[in-house]
Amino acid sequence: MINAAVAPILLDNDVELLILGGPTHAFSMSTASTRNSAKQQGAEHIPERGIREWIEGQQSPRRALAVATFDTRAVSPQLLGSAAKKAMKRLVALGCRPVAKPETFGLHGYSGPLADGELERAQRWGADLRKLIASN
Numbered sequence: 001m002i003n004a005a006v007a008p009i010l011l012d013n014d015v016e017l018l019i020l021g022g023p024t025h026a027f028s029m030s031t032a033s034t035r036n037s038a039k040q041q042g043a044e045h046i047p048e049r050g051i052r053e054w055i056e057g058q059q060s061p062r063r064a065l066a067v068a069t070f071d072t073r074a075v076s077p078q079l080l081g082s083a084a085k086k087a088m089k090r091l092v093a094l095g096c097r098p099v100a101k102p103e104t105f106g107l108h109g110y111s112g113p114l115a116d117g118e119l120e121r122a123q124r125w126g127a128d129l130r131k132l133i134a135s136n
């Protein structure tokens with residue numbers, strides 16, 4: 001796993017699957033402004049750049065790179081929007097190939113913990129993706 005703030009913009013040719021994830025902020029991927037708001041609300045470890053900026057730095061890959069996206073969002077209070085869906089839309093526009101539908105994992109409150117059962121669901125999601133890639 002690599003933090004988007006330090007992830008290389010150029011992906012190695014041997015990357016088989018790109019999994020991109022981040023928090024849903026203002027119905028979409030975080031921006032400098034929403035990350036700033038999160039910081040003001042007490043969030044720690046807020047990166048300088050998020051997945052939005054990483055995607056913006058990408059050029060169309062030379063091959064149809066397999067991608068999956070996920071996000072986190074609050075379930076209590078329940079809010080709307082999905083960073084994962086927005087990210088996938090942009091990746092597909094670049095020519096990437098989705099191998100799973102965008103996934104969301106719920107948190108209690110704004111800073112967690114993960115809602116009941118979500119950690120296990122995330123682990124299953126990751127394991128299923130691994131199997132999918134191994135079988136191709």
Ligand SMILES: Cc1cc2nc3c(=O)[nH]c(=O)nc-3n(C[C@H](O)[C@H](O)[C@H](O)COP(=O)(O)O)c2cc1C
Nearest residue numbers: 023024025026027037038072073074079080081110
């Ligand atoms: C500025 C801000 C805007 C947010 N907007 C949304 C939103 O539109 N929809 C949503 O479901 N959750 C929203 N949330 C809740 C975040 O999705 C949740 O706090 C986040 O997933 C926690 O991950 P993090 O600790 O990596 O930031 C927002 C949180 C912040 C701080």
